[in-house]
Amino acid sequence: MAETSQERRTHRTPFTRVVALAGGVGGARLAQGLAQCLADKALTVVVNTADDFEWLGLTICPDLDTVLYTLAGVENRKQGWGRAHDTVHALAALGQLGGPTWFRIGDRDLATHLRRSELLWKGHPLTEVTRVLAEALGVGPRVLPMSDDELRTRVVTAEGELDFQDYFVKRACEPRVVGFRFEGAETAQASQGVLEALAEAELVVVCPSNPYVSLDPILGLPGVGERVRNRPALAVSPIIGGAAVKGPAAKMMRELGREPSAREIARHYAGTVRGLVIDTADTGDTLEIEALGLRVRAAPSLMRGPRGRAALAQVVLDFGRELAGG
Ligand code: FO1
Numbered sequence: 001m002a003e004t005s006q007e008r009r010t011h012r013t014p015f016t017r018v019v020a021l022a023g024g025v026g027g028a029r030l031a032q033g034l035a036q037c038l039a040d041k042a043l044t045v046v047v048n049t050a051d052d053f054e055w056l057g058l059t060i061c062p063d064l065d066t067v068l069y070t071l072a073g074v075e076n077r078k079q080g081w082g083r084a085h086d087t088v089h090a091l092a093a094l095g096q097l098g099g100p101t102w103f104r105i106g107d108r109d110l111a112t113h114l115r116r117s118e119l120l121w122k123g124h125p126l127t128e129v130t131r132v133l134a135e136a137l138g139v140g141p142r143v144l145p146m147s148d149d150e151l152r153t154r155v156v157t158a159e160g161e162l163d164f165q166d167y168f169v170k171r172a173c174e175p176r177v178v179g180f181r182f183e184g185a186e187t188a189q190a191s192q193g194v195l196e197a198l199a200e201a202e203l204v205v206v207c208p209s210n211p212y213v214s215l216d217p218i219l220g221l222p223g224v225g226e227r228v229r230n231r232p233a234l235a236v237s238p239i240i241g242g243a244a245v246k247g248p249a250a251k252m253m254r255e256l257g258r259e260p261s262a263r264e265i266a267r268h269y270a271g272t273v274r275g276l277v278i279d280t281a282d283t284g285d286t287l288e289i290e291a292l293g294l295r296v297r298a299a300p301s302l303m304r305g306p307r308g309r310a311a312l313a314q315v316v317l318d319f320g321r322e323l324a325g326g
Contacts, residue, residue, distance in 0.1 A: 014038065014039070014042065015038060015042055015202050015203055015317060015320070015321075016039070016041070016042045016202065017042060017044075017197075017200050017201050017202045017203075018034060018038055018042055018043050018044070018201065018202065018203045018204075018205065018317075018320075019044045019045075019046060019197050019198055019201040019203070019204050019205070020034055020043065020044070020045045020046070020204075020205045020207055021046050021204065021205070021206050021207060021215060021218050021219070021228075022045050022046070022047050022048070022063070022067055022207040022209055022214075023047070023048040023051075023063050023207070023209030023210055023213070023214020023215060024048075024051070024062065024063050024066050024080065024081065024209055024210070024214060024246075024247065025066055025080030025081065025209075025246050025247070026207060026208040026209050026238050026245055026246060026247075026303075027047075027048075027063070027067070027207035027208065027209035027214065028063075028066045028067045028069075028070035028071070028075070028080070029070060029080075029303045029309050030205070030207045030208060030236060030303065030309065030312060030313060030316070031043075031045045031067055031070065031071060031141070031207060032070045032071055032073075032306070032309050033303065033306075033308075033309030033310045033311070033312055033313030033314075033316075034141075034205065034313040034316070034317070035071055035140065035141050036306065036309065036310040036313060037310060037313045037314055037317055038141075038317075040140030040141050041142075043141035043142070044141065044142040044143075044144060044197045044201075045067055045071070045141055045142070045143050045144070046144050046145075046146050046194050046197065046198075046218060047063050047064050047067050047143060047144065047145055047146060048063045048146055048209070048213075048214045048215070048217050048218055049061060049063065049064065049126065049145045049146055049147060049151065049217075050151050050152055050153040050164065050182060050213065050214075050217035051063050051153060051164050051165065051168070051213070051214075052064075052150075052152070053152070053163060053164065053165050055100075055103055055105070055113075055165075056094075056099065056100070057117070058113040058114065058116075058117040059113070059116060059117050059120055060103075060105075060113055060165075061116065061126070061145070062081060062165075063209075063214065064130055064143070064145055065081070065082075065109070065112055066080060066081050067143055068112075068130075068133055068134055068137055068139055068143060069081075069082075069083055069137070071134075071137075071139045071140070071141060071143065072137040072138055072139050074137070076106075080246060082104070082105075082106050082109050083106055083108040083109050085108075086106030086107060086108045086109055087106060087107045087108075088104060088105075088106055088107065089107055090105070090107050090110055091104060091105055091106075091107075102169060102170045103165060103169055103170075112133065115132075115133065116129050116133060119132060125148040125191075126145045126147075126148050127144060127145055127148055127191050127193060130143055130144065130145055131143075142193075142197075144191060144193050144194050144197065145191065146190060146191070146194060146217065146218045146221060146224075147188050147189060147190055147191055147194070147221060148191050149184060149187065149188040149189055150184045150188065151182055151183070151184040151185060151188040151217060151221075152164065152182070152183045152184060153180055153181075153182055153183075153213050153217060154180065154181040154182070154183055155167040155168075155175075155177060155180060155213075156177070156178045156179040156180060156181060157175035157176055157177055157178060158175060158176040158178060159175050161181065162175065164213065168248070173247075173248035173251060176255050177248075177251075177252045177255040177256060178255075179256070180212055180213060180216075182216075182217055182220065185217075185220060188221060189221065189222060190218075190221040190222065190223055190224050194221075194224065195223050195224070195227065198224065198227035198228060198231065199227055201227075201231045201232075202231075202232065202324060203231070203232050203233070203234070203317070203320040203321075203323075203324060204228050204231050204232070204233035204234075204273075205233075205234060205235075205236070205316055205320065206219075206228075206233065206234070206235035206236065206269060206272075206273055207236060208236040208237060208238035208245070208301065209238060210238065210244075210247055210248070210249045210252070211238070211249065211265060211268050211269070212249070212252055212256075213252075219272060225272060228272055228273065229271070229272055232274060232320060232323045232324035232325075233272065233273040233274060233275075233323075234273050234274060234275035234276065234277060234297075234316065234319060234320055234323055235265070235269045235272075235273045235275075235276050235277070236276075236277040236301065236312070236316060237262045237265045237266075237276060237277065237278045237279065237282070237301065238265065239253075239260050239261060239262055239264070239265055239282075240262075240279040240281055240282065240301055240302060241279065241281035241282065242259075242260050242261055243260065244260065245301075245302060261282070261285060262276070262278040262279070262282035262285045262289065263285040263288045263289055263292075265278075266285070266288070266289040266292050266294050267292060269294075270292040270293060270294055271293075273294065274294065274295060274323045275294055275295040275296065275297060275319055275320075275322075275323045276289055276294045276295075276296055276297075277296075277297045277298075277299060277301065277312075277315060277316060277319060278296060278297070278298050278299075278301070279298065279299070279300065279301040279302070280298050280299065280300055280301075282298070283298045286298070295319075295322075295323060297315060297319040299311075299312060299315040300312070
């Protein structure tokens, strides 16, 4: 088999069991970068499902769809979610019938929600449904929902508790965040596939998604945090120069009384991972992050297109090799 780019760079046996934990857009993009650097069978992407919700009776899984579409190369590049070149005829017709149009489902995207909901209604677990969709979309790496149980993020705001998509889309993240509640957390279990993948991982990558609403739901599942702590693991900061690349992470941090900085991300993940990749704009935080017991690697973290994704993924794999003592 031709040398992978990683082999060329480090002339070591390439990783064969990498597990990426991902939420929405940032996580999906780094996962796609890792997929460019690793053999398909070497990468498992564990995806947050706490953003999922029921819409017109259909089960919508935004983070799973963003990861599937991005790995398949069919995502809407500008938005980061939904499908490329999609149309909204069904949505317009729905509006004429008095239906909700605040959650903008495209026509091609709608097929995913219909097919997923049909399989769920027939009793297939979300892990199996995701495998069917991934195969149909030609996605090589394994994509696993974090759990087959229902777990939903509720955003506690100054105006009261909001469902995640109401906060994120309908209210455009405007209400002031006071905290989060994960409904179903008392009983939700990580799927067997997730626990096994983590137990065998040579490297766990906590992707640059929102730490509170995308990664904490995954890390909070029974058995997940401890498995990540027992493995070589690193995180990639979603905060660059005091701002989030996409989404409300920096605004949430400020409203929670925390500074939106790489060192705050380090505080969040200290004790769970061994290293943190930060952007070159944030090297001023290095000493404080190392004081938390984390190793630091600075690299351009804003992923511009497929080459930017692969470049950051290569940094992650090289750093991971060091953390693994390789
Ligand atoms: N995000 C928006 O800001 N506006 C939308 O209308 C919207 C529609 C949508 C449809 C399908 C889908 O899978 C995702 C969609 N998203 C939309 C993004 C979604 O709310 C977020 O990607 C995640 O929930 C946060 O990671």
